[in-house]
Amino acid sequence: MPTYLSKSFLEFPHGALTAHRFDFRIEQHDFVMLFSEVIVNDPDYHAYRSEEVGFKIPPACYDVKFDRLENFNSGNFYAPPPAELRSRKRRFADELAEALETIITLHHNAYRARAYFAIAETEKLKRFYDRFLQHPPRDVIYEVNTAPGEGGRGYVLKTRYFNPEKNDSCRA
Amino acid sequence: MYSKHDISTLKKMTVAERKAEAMRQLKESFDLAERSGTVRSREAKEAKAG
Numbered sequence: 221m222p223t224y225l226s227k228s229f230l231e232f233p234h235g236a237l238t239a240h241r242f243d244f245r246i247e248q249h250d251f252v253m254l255f256s257e258v259i260v261n262d263p264d265y266h267a268y269r270s271e272e273v274g275f276k277i278p279p280a281c282y283d284v285k286f287d288r289l290e291n292f293n294s295g296n297f298y299a300p301p302p303a304e305l306r307s308r309k310r311r312f313a314d315e316l317a318e319a320l321e322t323i324i325t326l327h328h329n330a331y332r333a334r335a336y337f338a339i340a341e342t343e344k345l346k347r348f349y350d351r352f353l354q355h356p357p358r359d360v361i362y363e364v365n366t367a368p369g370e371g372g373r374g375y376v377l378k379t380r381y382f383n384p385e386k387n388d389s390c391r392a
Numbered sequence: 393m394y395s396k397h398d399i400s401t402l403k404k405m406t407v408a409e410r411k412a413e414a415m416r417q418l419k420e421s422f423d424l425a426e427r428s429g430t431v432r433s434r435e436a437k438e439a440k441a442g
Contacts, residue, residue, distance in 0.1 A: 228433035232425035239418055242436065254418050265394040268402070285415060292419060297412040326436040341408040373407055 222246050222319035229330060235259070240282075240331070242323050243289065246315045249301065250289035253323050255282040258337070273337065273367045273376050280381070281335040284324065298341065317352040324377075328360045334382040337367065338375045346373055353377075 225243040232239055240255040258281045260266045270276045291299050300306065327333060340346035353364045353375065360379055367374030394402075402410060425431045 226436065228435050230422075231432040231434055232422050233430055234418060234421040239421060240434075241422060254415070256414070256418060259394075262394055264396060264399055268399050283414065285411065285418070287415060292415070295416065295419065297415040298408065323436075326438070329438070330434055330436060339407050339411055341406075341411050 222315050222322070224319075224322070225250065229255075229327065236261075240327065242327070244319045244323065246312060246319060248305065251286050251319070252289050252292045253284070253286040253320070255284050255327055255331075255333075255336075257282050272374065274365075278334055278382075280331070280333055281337065282327075282331075282333050284336045284338050286320065313348060313351075317348070320352065321357050325357055325360050328379050328381075332381045333379055335379060336377040338377070339367075340373045340375070349375055 223245040225245055226241070230241040232241070234256055237257045237259065239257070242253045244251050244253065257279075258266075258269055258277050260277055260279050260281075266277065287297055288299075288301060290301075291297050324336060338349065340349050356364055356377065361377045362380055362382075363376075363378040365376045365378075366372055367376050405413065422431075
């Protein structure tokens with residue numbers, strides 16, 4: 221079962237916006253999850269990001285990332301754990317999926333995010349996301365798409381706040 | 393503001409490079425906020441059923 225090391229989202233300035241951090245643990249692995257709001261008041265950047273996801277990104281949409289805490293602290297981002305610490309157990313992946321779902325739900329409740337964007341940089345992570353997103357939490361996420369501009373490795377998770385008039389239909 | 397050069401550079405990066413660069417920037421911001429005492433917190437709550 222995941223352990224949620226954070227009880228609150230840590231908020232910190234990130235450029236002109238604020239980013240959010242939440243820490244968790246699975247087995248002996250500590251992780252950090254980060255949410256950064258997509259900049260929409262920079263026309264060139266906004267156009268570039270909107271083109272990637274296939275729609276005009278509104279405010280309150282977040283890039284979401286996670287990594288092992290050790291990597292975050294060392295700056296050696298996304299490095300795999302040492303071979304002796306790698307878990308190939310299905311249960312580990314299930315617990316990781318449970319943690320991501322829980323933290324995204326908590327974030328959605330706290331910040332009323334309209335959408336989340338994630339990218340799978342490896343085939344292994346893509347397989348994990350594809351499996352995890354077959355059954356997203358329907359009271360939070362009403363639509364999951366791949367982002368056309370990310371080579372099929374980008375994901376768009378629209379929440380019930382993205383398009384309020386669809387809320388009722390997505391809860392059916 | 394991102395310059396056209398910045399965006400051009402981003403477009404040339406691989407997915408892994410972009411993710412690592414974004415994470416590097418986030419860590420830089422977090423470390424700076426810790427040093428300057430500007431980290432805040434917001435309670436994480438489950439939504440009430442019903």
